[in-house]
Amino acid sequence: MADQRTDPVYHREGQMYAHNTTLSSIAPLSSLPASTQPLFKPPPDTTKTPYILTSPSTIFHAQGGGQPSDVGTITLTSPTPDGNDPKFTVHQVRKVDASAAILHLGTFAPEEPRFTDAEVGLEVKQAVDVPTRVLHSRLHTAGHVLGLAIHLLSRAGEAGLPRDLRDGKASHYPGAAFVENIGLIPGDAKARIQDKVDELVAQDLGVAIHFWTGEEAGTKCISGLDGAAVGEGDEVRVVDIGGLGSYPCGGTHVACLKELGRVVVRGIKRQKGISKVSYEVVDA
Known part of the structure; x- marks a missing residue:
């Protein structure tokens, strides 16, 4: 081998x-x-x-x-x-x-x-297999868009979201996709989160891949260097959503948000200080 x-x-x-x-x-x-x-x-x-x-x-x-x-x-x-x-x-x-x-x-x-x-x-x-790759890419990018929407609402103090929410784990598997946040998201924030996600997708923002130094990624990325910080040499691979938010990431992604179709926020579950927001992608 x-x-x-x-x-x-x-x-x-x-x-x-x-x-x-x-x-x-x-x-x-x-x-x-x-x-x-x-x-x-x-x-x-x-x-x-x-x-x-x-x-x-x-x-x-x-x-x-x-x-x-x-x-x-x-x-x-x-x-x-x-x-x-x-x-x-x-x-x-x-x-x-x-x-x-x-x-x-x-x-x-x-x-x-x-x-x-x-x-x-x-x-x-x-x-x-192209259909499988495209679905996985849509789901992965959609997870970052959902996380970005929650981040923007939290920092603006909207929808009752605490300002100190922090990114947690995420899954981008078909039928089991979710993003977690450390902190409590109220259940009645679901509609506002969906509106923010729809707003971002409607802008058809570009999705760019960058290779940054660890210092640059740690400063610019929403979650710092937490998460899937995958690099080439001493660089960190980063996915950037329209210049509004960046994440260390080793996955595949769509080129622009119109390729997502519609990102549907399915529900919010809270347990032990962690909020799990589930989602899926459907054709627009």
């Missing part, structure tokens, strides 16, 4: 859905350390052996930061020496160690290849 760092192309090119690269390693999931294997969910077809593929670069978003991984396929761009050209279906992508390769879990079809050292270095085409 290759241990070199994988270049996360999706950090810079969030709307790239196909990418040519090479294979760095191919190995059965069972070859990973026993402590690592449980991090992966078994593929749907239990009759096939799950494998891990690595490449020098990838467009597949690795699960993390509250966002699920991409799914898709990896195919050879030229025949193997033995003429066996299976398609690899990517079911899950993880980055177990920040300094290690990004691991693509999946299965081969129509049959498992006969692996030799010749496979390493072969050219392959990565293709993410």
Whole structure:
């Protein structure tokens, strides 16, 4: 298994859905350390052996930061020496160690290849499943827009929100998306939060990705350096919503807020000083 760092192309090119690269390693999931294997969910077809593929670069978003991984396929761009050209279906992508390769879990079809050292270095085409990527990007950006709306209302002292609210955890999974705030948001603030979210989306603000120094990100970002502070070298990757608010983030995003459709605030739950605001995205 290759241990070199994988270049996360999706950090810079969030709307790239196909990418040519090479294979760095191919190995059965069972070859990973026993402590690592449980991090992966078994593929749907239990009759096939799950494998891990690595490449020098990838467009597949690795699960993390509250966002699920991409799914898709990896195919050879030229025949193997033995003429066996299976398609690899990517079911899950993880980055177990920040300094290690990004691991693509999946299965081969129509049959498992006969692996030799010749496979390493072969050219392959990565293709993410576009509808899945777009949905994940919409949900992730929508979570930041919801957090920004709450932040703006809180700092303005509107809707009964305390001024000292602070960002907490977040999930951007389909059907289970929420943002948390440390502090209590009253239940009757839901309508005002929805209005603020609608207002921001209606402005069709641009969504920009920046790479800032840790000092700059800590100063400019709403949550400071808390959260998914993912960097390249000594830089921190940041998502900026129309210049109104920035967050350290390693996820994928839409290019502008009109691509979100409508962000629906579903409910507010409060427990032990934490407010959880759930949401979803629907077509406008």
